[in-house]
Amino acid sequence: MWYENKLTNELGVKYPIIQAGMAGGTTTPELVAAVSNAGGLGTLGAGYMSPEQTRECIRKIKQLTDQSFAVNLFIPETPNVLEEEVEQANEWLRPFREALKIAETPEVNEITTATFEKQIEIIMEEQVPVCSFTFGLPSxxxxxxxxxxxxxxxxxxxxxxxAKANEAIGMDMVVMQGSEAGGHRGTFLGSFDEAMIGTMALIPQAVDQVHIPVIAAGGISDGRGVLAALVLGAQGVQMGTAFLTSSESGVNMQYKEAILNTKEDQLVVTSTFSGKPARGIRNDFITKMEKYEMELPAYPIQNTLTKPIRSEAGKQNRPEWMSMWCGQNPRSCKQQSASEIVAAIIAQVEQIINGQKSKA
Structure with a gap:
Protein backbone atom coordinates (compact mmCIF):
# COMPACT_ATOMS: atom_id res chain seq x y z
CA MET A 1 0.00 0.00 0.00
CA TRP A 2 1.14 3.54 -0.76
CA TYR A 3 0.93 4.54 2.90
CA GLU A 4 3.05 1.77 4.41
CA ASN A 5 6.72 2.58 4.91
CA LYS A 6 9.45 2.97 7.52
CA LEU A 7 8.03 6.30 8.71
CA THR A 8 4.51 5.00 9.39
CA ASN A 9 5.94 1.95 11.13
CA GLU A 10 8.26 3.95 13.37
CA LEU A 11 5.69 6.64 14.22
CA GLY A 12 2.98 4.06 14.82
CA VAL A 13 0.47 5.65 12.42
CA LYS A 14 -1.55 4.34 9.46
CA TYR A 15 -1.03 7.27 7.08
CA PRO A 16 2.15 9.33 6.49
CA ILE A 17 0.35 12.58 7.30
CA ILE A 18 1.63 14.74 10.15
CA GLN A 19 -0.27 17.77 11.42
CA ALA A 20 2.32 20.49 12.13
CA GLY A 21 2.96 21.55 15.72
CA MET A 22 1.76 25.13 15.35
CA ALA A 23 2.31 27.01 18.62
CA GLY A 24 0.23 29.74 20.21
CA GLY A 25 -2.96 27.80 20.95
CA THR A 26 -3.65 26.60 17.40
CA THR A 27 -3.10 22.90 18.08
CA THR A 28 -5.77 22.19 20.65
CA PRO A 29 -5.86 18.72 22.25
CA GLU A 30 -9.02 18.18 20.20
CA LEU A 31 -7.19 18.88 16.92
CA VAL A 32 -4.22 16.69 17.83
CA ALA A 33 -6.47 13.79 18.86
CA ALA A 34 -8.73 14.15 15.80
CA VAL A 35 -5.78 13.84 13.39
CA SER A 36 -4.33 10.89 15.30
CA ASN A 37 -7.72 9.17 15.45
CA ALA A 38 -8.05 9.65 11.68
CA GLY A 39 -4.80 7.72 11.14
CA GLY A 40 -2.30 10.59 10.92
CA LEU A 41 0.05 12.01 13.55
CA GLY A 42 -1.41 14.91 15.52
CA THR A 43 1.16 17.27 17.03
CA LEU A 44 0.82 19.58 20.02
CA GLY A 45 2.64 22.87 19.39
CA ALA A 46 4.08 23.49 22.87
CA GLY A 47 6.60 26.17 21.83
CA TYR A 48 4.97 28.96 23.86
CA MET A 49 3.45 26.83 26.62
CA SER A 50 4.46 26.78 30.26
CA PRO A 51 5.48 23.37 31.66
CA GLU A 52 2.11 23.17 33.45
CA GLN A 53 0.17 23.88 30.25
CA THR A 54 2.28 21.32 28.38
CA ARG A 55 1.50 18.55 30.88
CA GLU A 56 -2.19 19.46 31.02
CA CYS A 57 -2.55 19.34 27.22
CA ILE A 58 -0.65 16.03 26.93
CA ARG A 59 -2.98 14.45 29.49
CA LYS A 60 -6.05 15.80 27.69
CA ILE A 61 -4.80 14.35 24.39
CA LYS A 62 -4.37 10.97 26.07
CA GLN A 63 -8.00 11.13 27.20
CA LEU A 64 -9.14 11.81 23.62
CA THR A 65 -7.00 9.25 21.76
CA ASP A 66 -5.09 6.04 22.34
CA GLN A 67 -3.18 6.59 19.09
CA SER A 68 0.35 7.91 18.59
CA PHE A 69 0.87 11.69 18.80
CA ALA A 70 3.73 14.17 19.00
CA VAL A 71 4.75 17.24 20.98
CA ASN A 72 6.74 19.94 19.22
CA LEU A 73 9.23 22.12 21.12
CA PHE A 74 11.20 25.20 20.12
CA ILE A 75 14.94 25.05 20.71
CA PRO A 76 15.53 28.06 23.00
CA GLU A 77 17.23 31.16 21.66
CA THR A 78 18.81 33.46 24.24
CA PRO A 79 19.79 36.81 22.70
CA ASN A 80 20.97 39.63 24.94
CA VAL A 81 18.22 42.02 25.98
CA LEU A 82 19.41 45.50 24.95
CA GLU A 83 17.47 48.20 26.79
CA GLU A 84 17.83 50.86 24.07
CA GLU A 85 16.63 48.41 21.40
CA VAL A 86 13.57 47.45 23.47
CA GLU A 87 12.75 51.13 24.18
CA GLN A 88 12.94 51.98 20.48
CA ALA A 89 10.73 49.02 19.52
CA ASN A 90 8.20 50.02 22.18
CA GLU A 91 8.09 53.53 20.71
CA TRP A 92 7.28 52.09 17.26
CA LEU A 93 4.62 49.83 18.80
CA ARG A 94 3.04 52.59 20.92
CA PRO A 95 0.40 53.66 18.31
CA PHE A 96 -0.95 50.09 18.14
CA ARG A 97 -1.11 49.78 21.93
CA GLU A 98 -2.86 53.14 22.24
CA ALA A 99 -5.43 52.28 19.56
CA LEU A 100 -6.19 48.99 21.34
CA LYS A 101 -6.20 50.73 24.77
CA ILE A 102 -3.37 48.56 26.12
CA ALA A 103 -2.10 50.42 29.16
CA GLU A 104 0.93 48.32 30.13
CA THR A 105 4.15 47.67 28.25
CA PRO A 106 5.24 44.03 28.53
CA GLU A 107 8.27 43.32 30.67
CA VAL A 108 11.19 41.65 28.91
CA ASN A 109 13.04 39.39 31.31
CA GLU A 110 16.37 37.68 30.82
CA ILE A 111 15.78 34.68 28.57
CA THR A 112 16.60 31.24 29.98
CA THR A 113 16.32 27.60 28.89
CA ALA A 114 14.52 26.51 32.08
CA THR A 115 11.07 26.09 30.48
CA PHE A 116 12.45 23.98 27.62
CA GLU A 117 14.35 21.73 30.03
CA LYS A 118 11.25 21.21 32.16
CA GLN A 119 9.18 20.42 29.05
CA ILE A 120 11.71 17.72 28.10
CA GLU A 121 11.28 16.19 31.57
CA ILE A 122 7.49 16.23 31.20
CA ILE A 123 7.64 14.56 27.76
CA MET A 124 9.69 11.75 29.28
CA GLU A 125 7.48 11.46 32.38
CA GLU A 126 4.31 11.38 30.29
CA GLN A 127 5.84 8.89 27.83
CA VAL A 128 4.94 10.96 24.78
CA PRO A 129 5.47 8.72 21.70
CA VAL A 130 7.07 11.36 19.44
CA CYS A 131 8.97 14.60 20.16
CA SER A 132 9.75 17.05 17.37
CA PHE A 133 11.99 20.12 17.38
CA THR A 134 12.08 23.42 15.51
CA PHE A 135 14.65 26.30 15.39
CA GLY A 136 17.69 24.10 15.90
CA LEU A 137 18.95 20.93 17.54
CA PRO A 138 18.73 19.69 21.12
CA SER A 139 21.95 18.71 22.88
CA ALA A 163 19.23 17.78 7.39
CA LYS A 164 22.71 16.26 7.74
CA ALA A 165 23.11 18.00 11.11
CA ASN A 166 19.79 16.50 12.25
CA GLU A 167 20.94 13.02 11.22
CA ALA A 168 24.32 13.48 12.90
CA ILE A 169 22.84 14.45 16.28
CA GLY A 170 20.55 11.41 16.27
CA MET A 171 17.16 12.52 14.93
CA ASP A 172 15.11 9.53 13.72
CA MET A 173 13.59 11.54 10.86
CA VAL A 174 13.62 15.11 9.57
CA VAL A 175 10.99 17.56 8.32
CA MET A 176 12.27 19.45 5.28
CA GLN A 177 10.55 22.83 5.43
CA GLY A 178 10.25 24.31 1.95
CA SER A 179 10.02 28.05 1.41
CA GLU A 180 6.26 27.74 0.75
CA ALA A 181 5.56 26.87 4.39
CA GLY A 182 3.50 29.11 6.63
CA GLY A 183 4.73 30.32 10.00
CA HIS A 184 8.28 30.68 11.26
CA ARG A 185 11.25 29.60 9.23
CA GLY A 186 13.16 26.77 10.90
CA THR A 187 16.58 27.83 9.60
CA PHE A 188 19.38 27.43 12.15
CA LEU A 189 22.56 27.22 10.02
CA GLY A 190 23.27 30.43 8.11
CA SER A 191 20.80 33.13 7.14
CA PHE A 192 17.15 32.39 6.43
CA ASP A 193 17.14 34.19 3.06
CA GLU A 194 19.76 31.76 1.73
CA ALA A 195 17.60 28.84 2.90
CA MET A 196 14.41 29.75 1.01
CA ILE A 197 14.43 26.62 -1.14
CA GLY A 198 11.14 25.37 -2.56
CA THR A 199 9.78 22.01 -1.42
CA MET A 200 9.97 20.50 -4.92
CA ALA A 201 13.72 21.18 -5.14
CA LEU A 202 14.54 20.55 -1.48
CA ILE A 203 13.03 17.07 -0.97
CA PRO A 204 14.91 15.00 -3.59
CA GLN A 205 18.23 16.63 -2.67
CA ALA A 206 17.71 15.84 1.03
CA VAL A 207 16.57 12.27 0.28
CA ASP A 208 19.78 11.69 -1.69
CA GLN A 209 22.00 12.95 1.13
CA VAL A 210 20.57 11.54 4.38
CA HIS A 211 19.60 8.02 5.41
CA ILE A 212 16.79 8.89 7.84
CA PRO A 213 13.20 9.28 6.56
CA VAL A 214 12.45 12.70 5.08
CA ILE A 215 9.12 14.47 5.69
CA ALA A 216 8.02 17.09 3.15
CA ALA A 217 6.53 20.37 4.37
CA GLY A 218 5.54 23.60 2.67
CA GLY A 219 2.58 24.28 0.40
CA ILE A 220 1.09 20.77 0.75
CA SER A 221 -2.66 20.95 1.32
CA ASP A 222 -4.26 18.02 -0.49
CA GLY A 223 -3.78 14.53 -1.88
CA ARG A 224 -1.95 15.81 -4.95
CA GLY A 225 0.69 17.37 -2.74
CA VAL A 226 1.02 14.23 -0.62
CA LEU A 227 1.51 12.00 -3.65
CA ALA A 228 3.97 14.44 -5.24
CA ALA A 229 6.05 14.44 -2.03
CA LEU A 230 6.12 10.63 -1.94
CA VAL A 231 7.17 10.49 -5.61
CA LEU A 232 10.04 12.89 -4.79
CA GLY A 233 11.27 10.44 -2.16
CA ALA A 234 9.72 11.77 1.04
CA GLN A 235 8.22 9.13 3.32
CA GLY A 236 5.61 11.49 4.72
CA VAL A 237 4.26 15.03 4.71
CA GLN A 238 3.73 17.64 7.40
CA MET A 239 0.79 19.99 6.90
CA GLY A 240 0.02 23.10 8.94
CA THR A 241 -2.10 25.62 7.05
CA ALA A 242 -4.47 22.87 5.86
CA PHE A 243 -5.52 22.27 9.48
CA LEU A 244 -5.75 25.94 10.53
CA THR A 245 -9.30 26.21 9.17
CA SER A 246 -10.44 22.92 10.73
CA SER A 247 -13.27 23.05 13.27
CA GLU A 248 -10.90 21.82 16.02
CA SER A 249 -8.25 24.48 15.33
CA GLY A 250 -7.69 26.98 18.15
CA VAL A 251 -7.43 30.07 15.94
CA ASN A 252 -10.30 32.54 16.01
CA MET A 253 -12.91 32.97 13.29
CA GLN A 254 -11.36 36.19 11.86
CA TYR A 255 -8.11 34.27 11.24
CA LYS A 256 -9.93 31.33 9.62
CA GLU A 257 -11.95 33.71 7.42
CA ALA A 258 -8.75 35.53 6.42
CA ILE A 259 -7.13 32.29 5.23
CA LEU A 260 -10.24 31.18 3.35
CA ASN A 261 -10.31 34.55 1.55
CA THR A 262 -6.55 34.90 0.94
CA LYS A 263 -4.82 34.39 -2.39
CA GLU A 264 -1.29 33.08 -2.87
CA ASP A 265 0.06 36.54 -3.78
CA GLN A 266 -1.12 38.16 -0.53
CA LEU A 267 1.48 36.44 1.63
CA VAL A 268 4.79 37.77 2.88
CA VAL A 269 7.76 36.64 4.98
CA THR A 270 8.10 39.07 7.88
CA SER A 271 9.96 39.35 11.18
CA THR A 272 7.90 42.35 12.39
CA PHE A 273 5.75 40.33 14.78
CA SER A 274 8.34 38.11 16.44
CA GLY A 275 11.85 39.09 15.40
CA LYS A 276 12.12 35.86 13.39
CA PRO A 277 11.11 35.51 9.71
CA ALA A 278 7.68 33.92 9.28
CA ARG A 279 5.27 33.58 6.37
CA GLY A 280 1.82 35.05 6.88
CA ILE A 281 -0.96 37.16 5.44
CA ARG A 282 0.13 40.74 4.74
CA ASN A 283 -1.80 43.27 6.84
CA ASP A 284 -1.57 46.80 8.20
CA PHE A 285 0.78 45.89 11.05
CA ILE A 286 3.33 44.30 8.71
CA THR A 287 3.11 47.17 6.22
CA LYS A 288 3.63 49.85 8.89
CA MET A 289 6.40 48.01 10.74
CA GLU A 290 8.44 46.61 7.86
CA LYS A 291 10.53 49.77 7.50
CA TYR A 292 11.93 49.09 10.99
CA GLU A 293 12.47 45.38 10.36
CA MET A 294 16.28 45.45 10.40
CA GLU A 295 16.36 47.32 13.72
CA LEU A 296 13.82 45.30 15.71
CA PRO A 297 14.92 43.17 18.68
CA ALA A 298 15.67 39.54 17.97
CA TYR A 299 13.32 36.63 18.59
CA PRO A 300 11.87 35.99 21.16
CA ILE A 301 12.18 39.58 22.50
CA GLN A 302 10.08 41.17 19.73
CA ASN A 303 7.58 38.34 20.12
CA THR A 304 7.16 39.28 23.79
CA LEU A 305 6.70 42.97 22.93
CA THR A 306 3.96 42.32 20.35
CA LYS A 307 2.12 39.57 22.26
CA PRO A 308 -0.43 41.92 23.96
CA ILE A 309 -1.08 43.64 20.63
CA ARG A 310 -1.72 40.34 18.83
CA SER A 311 -3.88 39.05 21.66
CA GLU A 312 -5.97 42.20 22.06
CA ALA A 313 -6.37 42.60 18.29
CA GLY A 314 -7.91 39.13 18.23
CA LYS A 315 -10.31 39.98 21.04
CA GLN A 316 -11.33 43.27 19.41
CA ASN A 317 -11.82 41.77 15.95
CA ARG A 318 -8.89 43.69 14.42
CA PRO A 319 -7.27 41.15 12.04
CA GLU A 320 -5.19 43.95 10.53
CA TRP A 321 -2.99 43.79 13.64
CA MET A 322 -2.98 40.03 14.23
CA SER A 323 -0.21 37.65 13.15
CA MET A 324 -1.94 35.29 10.72
CA TRP A 325 0.58 32.69 9.61
CA CYS A 326 -0.28 30.95 6.37
CA GLY A 327 1.47 28.85 3.73
CA GLN A 328 1.46 29.54 0.00
CA ASN A 329 -1.48 27.26 -0.81
CA PRO A 330 -4.42 28.93 0.98
CA ARG A 331 -6.90 28.26 -1.84
CA SER A 332 -6.93 24.55 -0.89
CA CYS A 333 -8.08 25.24 2.68
CA LYS A 334 -11.57 24.23 3.71
CA GLN A 335 -13.79 24.60 6.77
CA GLN A 336 -14.14 20.98 7.78
CA SER A 337 -13.38 18.78 10.76
CA ALA A 338 -9.79 17.51 10.93
CA SER A 339 -10.99 13.94 10.34
CA GLU A 340 -12.79 15.06 7.16
CA ILE A 341 -9.63 16.82 5.96
CA VAL A 342 -7.51 13.68 6.47
CA ALA A 343 -10.17 11.47 4.84
CA ALA A 344 -10.41 13.78 1.80
CA ILE A 345 -6.61 13.77 1.37
CA ILE A 346 -6.45 9.95 1.50
CA ALA A 347 -9.38 9.60 -0.91
CA GLN A 348 -7.72 11.96 -3.40
CA VAL A 349 -4.39 10.10 -3.25
CA GLU A 350 -6.14 6.78 -3.90
CA GLN A 351 -8.27 8.26 -6.67
CA ILE A 352 -5.14 9.49 -8.48
CA ILE A 353 -3.33 6.15 -8.03
CA ASN A 354 -6.35 4.14 -9.20
CA GLY A 355 -6.94 6.51 -12.11
CA GLN A 356 -3.37 6.07 -13.29
CA LYS A 357 -3.61 2.28 -12.88
CA SER A 358 -6.79 2.13 -14.97
CA LYS A 359 -5.06 4.08 -17.78
CA ALA A 360 -2.01 1.80 -17.78
Missing amino acids: KVIVQQLKEKRIMLVGTATTVEE
Missing part, protein backbone atom coordinates in the same frame (compact mmCIF):
# COMPACT_ATOMS: atom_id res chain seq x y z
CA LYS A 140 23.38 15.20 22.55
CA VAL A 141 22.54 14.65 26.21
CA ILE A 142 18.84 15.45 25.63
CA VAL A 143 18.78 13.25 22.51
CA GLN A 144 20.25 10.36 24.51
CA GLN A 145 17.79 10.84 27.39
CA LEU A 146 14.79 10.81 25.03
CA LYS A 147 16.08 7.79 23.12
CA GLU A 148 16.50 5.86 26.36
CA LYS A 149 12.75 6.39 26.89
CA ARG A 150 12.12 5.09 23.33
CA ILE A 151 10.69 8.42 22.19
CA MET A 152 10.87 8.97 18.43
CA LEU A 153 12.72 12.19 17.53
CA VAL A 154 11.85 14.41 14.57
CA GLY A 155 13.95 17.44 13.59
CA THR A 156 13.34 20.36 11.23
CA ALA A 157 15.62 21.53 8.41
CA THR A 158 15.45 24.08 5.60
CA THR A 159 18.62 23.00 3.77
CA VAL A 160 20.43 19.74 3.06
CA GLU A 161 23.24 20.76 5.45
CA GLU A 162 20.67 21.22 8.24
